[in-house]
Amino acid sequence: LHGWFYDCDREARWHENYPLAKGDNQSPIEISSKDARYDTCLSPWHASYDPGAAKTILNNGRTCRVVFDDTFDRSVLRGGPLSGAYRLRQLHLHWGSSDDHGSEHVVDGVKYAAELHMVHWNPKHGNFAGALKQSDGVAVVGIFLKVSEIDNIKTKGKEAPFQHFDPSILFPKSRDYWTYHGSFTTPPCEECITWILLREPIEVSADQMAKLRSLSKNGENEPVNPLVDNWRPPQPVKGRIVRASFK
Numbered sequence: 001l002h003g004w005f006y007d008c009d010r011e012a013r014w015h016e017n018y019p020l021a022k023g024d025n026q027s028p029i030e031i032s033s034k035d036a037r038y039d040t041c042l043s044p045w046h047a048s049y050d051p052g053a054a055k056t057i058l059n060n061g062r063t064c065r066v067v068f069d070d071t072f073d074r075s076v077l078r079g080g081p082l083s084g085a086y087r088l089r090q091l092h093l094h095w096g097s098s099d100d101h102g103s104e105h106v107v108d109g110v111k112y113a114a115e116l117h118m119v120h121w122n123p124k125h126g127n128f129a130g131a132l133k134q135s136d137g138v139a140v141v142g143i144f145l146k147v148s149e150i151d152n153i154k155t156k157g158k159e160a161p162f163q164h165f166d167p168s169i170l171f172p173k174s175r176d177y178w179t180y181h182g183s184f185t186t187p188p189c190e191e192c193i194t195w196i197l198l199r200e201p202i203e204v205s206a207d208q209m210a211k212l213r214s215l216s217k218n219g220e221n222e223p224v225n226p227l228v229d230n231w232r233p234p235q236p237v238k239g240r241i242v243r244a245s246f247k
């Protein structure tokens with residue numbers, strides 16, 4: 001499998017091994033709230049998550065990821081721009097080496113310290129692999145993290161039980177969101193994602209950010225290689241419309 005990396009000049013070369021990375025519907029993007037169109041037809045989104053579906057938390061050397069049991073409609077997202085119920089598969093984060101950057105989407109020029117992605121897929125496409133090939137296959141809820149407070153998965157490959165966790169506790173008060181059609185922000189960059197970006201960030205402590213930054217890209221018996229700056233820079237909007245659920 002082709003390796004890929006985040007440091008800036010190498011992100012510009014993802015397309016050499018992953019042609020989709022130069023598609024017309026790539027993510028992340030810069031959100032300009034003044035250019036977003038208020039769409040009165042957009043309904044509120046609803047998540048009904050079963051805390052019992054949470055399985056493990058993993059440092060895969062590229063992010064910190066929590067995986068959920070998605071073998072049936074156990075934790076689902078519906079409404080908003082979506083038709084049907086999308087199954088929660090995993091959540092993960094992107095963050096910077098300091099609090100002034102790290103998010104993937106940028107809102108009115110603002111980079112948040114981190115961005116949390118909750119990845120859901122449309123079971124009408126049979127399985128996750130099938131969903132990746134459909135433009136309505138996947139829905140990712142993006143939540144921005146800003147700093148105002150994780151230990152035993154310090155190194156790549158480390159995994160631990162992560163159960164009885166209801167990820168809806170991570171949602172901010174407001175359900176206001178932007179939505180647009182885009183892609184995975186990592187290779188192969190399939191353009192199968194309906195993005196639902198929540199306008200209101202959630203607050204995390206400096207300690208919590210430090211915990212994320214204390215994760216290592218490398219395995220247990222290798223030198224510490226801080227897992228930071230695992231974000232892709234914004235990609236060309238190419239005429240896409242970003243809709244807002246709020247005025």
Ligand SMILES: CCN[C@H]1CN(CCOC)S(=O)(=O)c2sc(S(N)(=O)=O)cc21
Pocket residue numbers: 062090117119140183184185186187
């Ligand atoms: C490092 C690899 N990341 C990707 C791996 N997966 C997709 C392909 O799988 C076979 S995934 O569904 O876990 C997601 S979601 C996601 S983002 N940042 O756009 O929300 C990237 C990826």
Ligand SMILES: [Zn+2]
Pocket residue numbers: 092093094117185
């Ligand atoms: Zn992501």
